[in-house]
Structures are given as C-alpha cells and as structure tokens.
Amino acid sequence: DQQVKQNSPSLSVQEGRISILNCDYTNSMFDYFLWYKKYPAEGPTFLISISSIKDKNEDGRFTVFLNKSAKHLSLHIVPSQPGDSAVYFCAASAKAGGTSYGKLTFGQGTILTVHP
C-alpha cells in the first residue's frame, strides 16, 4: 500500500511565480517529513524538513506546511526559478526504537518544470 502519495505527476509554472507541490500520507505514526529534489542521474538531495510538532518551516524560498488533521503537507517555492526544475519527492519517517528516526517512506514524485 502507498503510505505516502503525491497525486500530481507533473507541475509546470512560470519563472517568478509560486510552485506548490502536494503530498498526502496515511500512516498516523509518521511524525517527521522531508522534501527531496532529484536531478537525472543523481541521488536525491535534501531540501527541507518538518517535525509534526510544527505546522510550518521556512528556509529561504522554500516553505513546507503540515496539516496533521488532514495528513497533508505541501512545499511552496517562491519565487520559482528555472534551476528548480527537477523531480520533487516527499518522504516521511517515524521514530524507530522510540528515540530516533529510521527508514524513509517516499512518495512517487512530482516533476516540476519552471519556464523562463
């Protein structure tokens, strides 16, 4: 079963506008969420994360919002730049052994294209 879902396979936006990427999860045990960016032929690169005790985390142009009641998170990129064009993965984790996080469960990814 797909515990982390990214229902939009692709998103196209104009340079300078906002990009919003969405992610839904089903496992209530998840309490730490991450976004990764991936270019072809490279491994995923960590972008930003959020703990379930927060509902927002911001880092420069990137903001992640978490709605625990809806089991939904989103990544906002403002302003979008052509260099942001990549595949974006949402991932989630739960504390393993009660004290630290273990494996990540990934969504299927969303291909973001930012047009000049």
Next chain:
Amino acid sequence: DTGVSQDPRHKITKRGQNVTFRCDPISEHNRLYWYRQTLGQGPEFLTYFQNEAQLEKSRLLSDRFSAERPKGSFSTLEIQRTEQGDSAMYLCASSSLSGNYGYTFGSGTRLTVV
C-alpha cells in the same frame, strides 16, 4: 569528506549472474540505508544498518538479496541470480543517529539486467 560514494555508477549484467555494489557513507554517520528506485517511482526502502547491525529488512528484499556492513563503515549489497525485474537504480544513504537533518544520498548504481 565528499559525501556518500557508490560504486559502480552503472552495471550491465546478464540474467542469472551475481552482482555486488558498494557504498561508502559519510564517515561520522552511523546509519546506512539501501533503497531501490524504478522509473516513475520514489525510492523504496530495502534495508538499513546501525553501525554493523542490520536493524530492518523490507519484504521487498528477497533471499536473493543480501547486504553487509562488516566493520560499521562501508556496506555491500549483493544480488544473486539476477532477474530482469532487478533492473533499477540502487541508492545508498547515510545519516547520524538522530537523522533529523536529512539523510544524505549517494548518486546511485544503475543496474541493467539483460
């Protein structure tokens, strides 16, 4: 330290052959993970180690797959009697014990079984 290193970057093998991949994590990271990614999908968890102990294995990891981390440093992933369905990108990642600052991934090994 230059990050997580994986070798080889590409591997083409004939069906039925055995292959072995290597991962060198960030030196101060004591957790090491293996994932598999196929086209159009996100990375799928295979297994992870804390130091030399293998703490969890996915149901995806059939008995043809084995992973080791003998001295708690580098790790190897071996696939025996490869099948065409094993064709994928195999990703390694490492993290500190807390993992709260994001797992660092290597560039992966692209396996093609012909």
